[in-house]
């Protein structure tokens with residue numbers, strides 16, 4: 001099970017928050033970031049703060065069960081931390097979770113269109129088919145319940161009428177998955193505007209999946225053509 005040193009995790013969260021804000025993935029105080037720590041607890045962004053201007057005091061220490069560690073925090077954790085905890089609970093291979101509202105990917109989530117076509121090699125290797133989880137009220141148990149089955153077979157989830165969630169063994173990988181998601185959504189949208197979206201032939205997709213095995217790409221990637229059978233899974237257990 002991955003776990004980060006607290007100080008390093010704090011620095012990484014502040015940097016990833018800044019990048020998300022610069023890229024326009026989070027307006028106002030939107031979005032949240034968390035990292036699994038060595039001791040089994042978590043470090044997460046506080047509620048009501050801009051991800052572009054985080055300071056160490058705006059990070060919250062959580063116990064193994066996701067509750068704030070008593071006496072160690074100035075702020076309350078994000079109201080959406082339950083969504084993060086659902087990912088950690090179901091995926092021991094996951095060390096970090098990123099949530100934001102990247103505009104193009106979120107537009108697909110609003111339109112209810114999954115990003116599940118095999119159109120770009122990088123997206124096939126790192127994301128696979130990205131599904132849209134049913135809408136849930138933020139900060140309630142509705143979102144953790146809606147994403148639960150999707151977490152098992154992917155590293156990225158679109159949240160209907162809301163945004164996107166990406167996770168990985170470490171924070172940079174989770175962030176990069178979100179970047180690939182928004183990039184793929186943008187290209188898909190442009191190709192749709194051109195009136196034609198050609199998919200990569202099945203035989204070529206198979207070659208990519210073999211490459212994924214060879215390269216030892218981590219995470220869970222499931223392709224639409226495989227009827228959501230998990231493929232290319234290289235999770236680190238333990």
Ligand SMILES: [Zn+2]
Pocket residue numbers: 030031099100101138162163
């Ligand atoms: Zn949100």
